[in-house]
Structure formats: C-alpha cells, structure tokens
Amino acid sequence: MTQEISIAGRKIGRNHPPYIIAELSANHNGKLETAMRIIEEAKKTGADAVKLQTYRPDTITLDSDADEFRIKGGLWDGRTLYELYEEAHMPWEWHKPLFEHARQVGIPIFSSPFDNTAVDLLEDLNAPAYKIASFEAVDLPLIRYVASTGKPMIISTGMANAEEIAEAIAAARDGGCQQLAILHCVSGYPAPAEDYNLRTIPDMIERFGLVTGLSDHTIDNTTAIASVVLGASLIEKHFTLDRNGGGPDDSFSLEPADLAALCRDSKTAWKALGNVDYGQKSSEQGNVQFRRSLYFVKDMNKGEIVSADCIRSVRPGYGLPPKNRDWVIGTQVSKKIRAYTPVVREVLEATGHFGSKKT
Structure with a gap:
C-alpha cells in the first residue's frame, strides 16, 4: 500500500496540500434545493469534494420503539434511531440529480454507503471513491464489498481500537482495494477538542502505513489545522448553509465562511511544514x-x-x-x-x- 492515493485525479498524501471533504450529511433538511446549494457553496469555499451519506432508515436500523433503539442523552436525546434516520437520510432519488449538479459545478462528489444496495446505487452513478463511516468500520463484509469496486476507499476509525482498525484494513485489502486511507475520528456530535488526542495521527501513519487524515466533529477549525502539522492529509468536516438551521447536524457543522477559512488555513499550515532546511530563505x-x-x-x-x-x-x-x-x-x-x-x-x-x- 502506498502512502498516496488519488480521487478524481487529485493526488492525496503528505506531499500534497490537505484534501478537504465537505460532508453534506443531513444538512439538506429535507430539501433537494438546499442540498444543491450546499454543493455550490462547497465549491466556492475551495473544498476538494462533497460527500453524501447513502442509506434508508430500513437499511441502517429497525423500526422499533424498544429501549435499545432509543437514543439517550446528547444532541438527539429521546428519539428512536428509525425516526432520526427517517429525517436525516438522503432520498435515493436525489442522488442522480445531486451527482449531475456537482459535475456541472465542478466538484467531485462521493458518498458513504451503509449497505450493499447503496454501493450498487453509487456504482451506477460512477462514484469516484467511497467512505466507510466510523459506525460501519466493524462491518467487514460491507468493507469487502466496497473494496470489490476497485475505487479508492476512506475508512473512518471513530470508536475503533487498534485491532479493529487493522481488521478493517485487512478486509479492504482482501476485497481488492489498492488505494486506501484512514481517518482518525472521535464519534461525538459535537466532540470536544481534548478528546481528539491528535498525537494518535503520527502513530497511525507509522503503525498502518496508510494515507491518514482527520474526521473532525469539533465546532471550529483549530483541531483540523493542528492535525495537518501532525501529518493529516485529509480533513472531513460537516458543512451547512446555516448552523442555526435546525437540522440534525447543523449545530456542529461549518458555515461557508468557516469552511473557506479551513481550506485556506490548512493549506497554509501544510506549506509552512516544508522540509528540513537550515539555509537562508x-x-x-x-x-x-x-x-x-x-x-x-x-x-x-x-x-x-x-x-x-x-x-x-x-x-x-x-x-x-x-x-x-x-x-x-x-x-x-x-x-x-x-x-x-x-x-x-x-x-x-x-x-x-x-x-x-x-x-
């Protein structure tokens, strides 16, 4: 495995500027027009790609009121998983127009599939890459199925220990993935900066030998920019038009000005790293x-x-x-x-x- 991958012709690795992914997630708030505007704004900010999430409530959970299916505490306290995913999911009939719109705008678009049927849909749309969400990093059959597409794959590692990360990587390799990246992640929404332990990133790079980045759920850019100094080559942040929009993910997402700052400042941090050089500049x-x-x-x-x-x-x-x-x-x-x-x-x-x- 090389420590460089390529998505839609853009090389990603420590010798290239950070690759910034704008996660649209549930921030469409039930409106296709909003999702399209988010794609347009992501392009304007300088983001390298837009990412969706491809699931239906019945492909990700069960319609049950049982106690174990009900969220306790946090941002979505009291809701059932099915209710949350019914509101948050991206309707499958929206995918084709969104992919077409992104291509017209000129920004790569791909998605996180949550089951094999989602992979099939995204393959029909010629998605250039795939992301495995943190909660699915233990779904090794799904990882192998995604790997079988031959497309670049990014695996988020929130909640996974070192053994589980190694198992996910092995599943991707077994499935045939040749271009693989992993993201350090804390699956809290939002997540406090002190939970991120960014010194894990250089350890991941050394331990797993892969392109490594950060899936950042903090509410500002400090953690993401700091990760670049420690070797992060990709940064994923949730992106919205309005943090006060009332959607499931709006409150911990970046607005356009914030995402533009991340695109600019992360690249400045990367340029500042440079090489070992004691000579006059x-x-x-x-x-x-x-x-x-x-x-x-x-x-x-x-x-x-x-x-x-x-x-x-x-x-x-x-x-x-x-x-x-x-x-x-x-x-x-x-x-x-x-x-x-x-x-x-x-x-x-x-x-x-x-x-x-x-x-």
Whole structure:
C-alpha cells in the first residue's frame, strides 16, 4: 500500500496540500434545493469534494420503539434511531440529480454507503471513491464489498481500537482495494477538542502505513489545522448553509465562511511544514545586511594594533562576523582606518604572536 492515493485525479498524501471533504450529511433538511446549494457553496469555499451519506432508515436500523433503539442523552436525546434516520437520510432519488449538479459545478462528489444496495446505487452513478463511516468500520463484509469496486476507499476509525482498525484494513485489502486511507475520528456530535488526542495521527501513519487524515466533529477549525502539522492529509468536516438551521447536524457543522477559512488555513499550515532546511530563505535575503558584525569605533593609523576598545559588534552586517572578535584583537591595521567602518580581513595584518590572518 502506498502512502498516496488519488480521487478524481487529485493526488492525496503528505506531499500534497490537505484534501478537504465537505460532508453534506443531513444538512439538506429535507430539501433537494438546499442540498444543491450546499454543493455550490462547497465549491466556492475551495473544498476538494462533497460527500453524501447513502442509506434508508430500513437499511441502517429497525423500526422499533424498544429501549435499545432509543437514543439517550446528547444532541438527539429521546428519539428512536428509525425516526432520526427517517429525517436525516438522503432520498435515493436525489442522488442522480445531486451527482449531475456537482459535475456541472465542478466538484467531485462521493458518498458513504451503509449497505450493499447503496454501493450498487453509487456504482451506477460512477462514484469516484467511497467512505466507510466510523459506525460501519466493524462491518467487514460491507468493507469487502466496497473494496470489490476497485475505487479508492476512506475508512473512518471513530470508536475503533487498534485491532479493529487493522481488521478493517485487512478486509479492504482482501476485497481488492489498492488505494486506501484512514481517518482518525472521535464519534461525538459535537466532540470536544481534548478528546481528539491528535498525537494518535503520527502513530497511525507509522503503525498502518496508510494515507491518514482527520474526521473532525469539533465546532471550529483549530483541531483540523493542528492535525495537518501532525501529518493529516485529509480533513472531513460537516458543512451547512446555516448552523442555526435546525437540522440534525447543523449545530456542529461549518458555515461557508468557516469552511473557506479551513481550506485556506490548512493549506497554509501544510506549506509552512516544508522540509528540513537550515539555509537562508528567500524572504530573508534582504535582511542579511542587518545581522551583527564587527566595526571599528576609533580612528586608527597604519600599523596600530587592534585592541578590544577599537571594535564593537553592531548592526549592520558588512564587517567580519562577531565570532572573529578574538582573532581580530591583536592584529595590526595595514592602512589608516576611520571610525564606523567595517572590520574586513583586507585591512588587517596578523602579528607573529597571533599567526596568519588567514586563520
């Protein structure tokens, strides 16, 4: 497995700018027009892709009022799973117009399938990649079925331990996936930044040897941008037109200005990483003259010996570096010197006591 993948021609890996995925999720709030506007706004922000979720309530849960099917606490307290997914799901008849609209707008679009029939639908639409949601990372048969498409796959690892992540990766490989990425994730909605333990990302890169990114459910961009410094090559964030829109996911999603900032700032962070380089940078060239150097501070006649009170380390930097101070003291000047001129080798002659001036 290579630590680089490609989705719709865009290369993704540590040698490329972060790949930003705008997760549309349930933020359509039951309106196809809203979903289309979200795609348009994602393109304007500079996001690299839009992602959907492809399921129906009956393909992801059961229509039951039993206690174990009812959500307790958190954002969706008291609702049954079926009720939540009935409201949140993307109608299957919307997928084709949304895929067509994204192509017209000029932004790649793919989805998270939650069962084999969803994969079949997305294959009919020629989805360029697939995402496995955190809750489905333990569904190894689904992972193998997605892998059998031969498309790039991203697996989110929220709630999964290291053994489960390894099992999911193995299932993807067994199914034939050649381009695989994983996302560090905390499956809280929203999730506090302190739960993210971003130092896990470099460990994941070393442990699993895959393109690695972040699925970020915090409510701002700080965590996502910090992840880039630790090696994240992909960032997924929920995206909405209005955080106060009242939908199931609106409250922990980014609005357009926030997503635009993420696209800009994550790429700035990536550029700032650069390479190991101790040399002078292009932006420093004009300031080299302002480094400290040795200057004469007294008038001197030819043949006089330079003493400590004849020179000082000051700005600008046209004289010898200050590290040469001890060598310069004790030399004699080869011509008349005026105060406030730089100390240069050409005007110094070493005495026998101090050796050659070429030292």
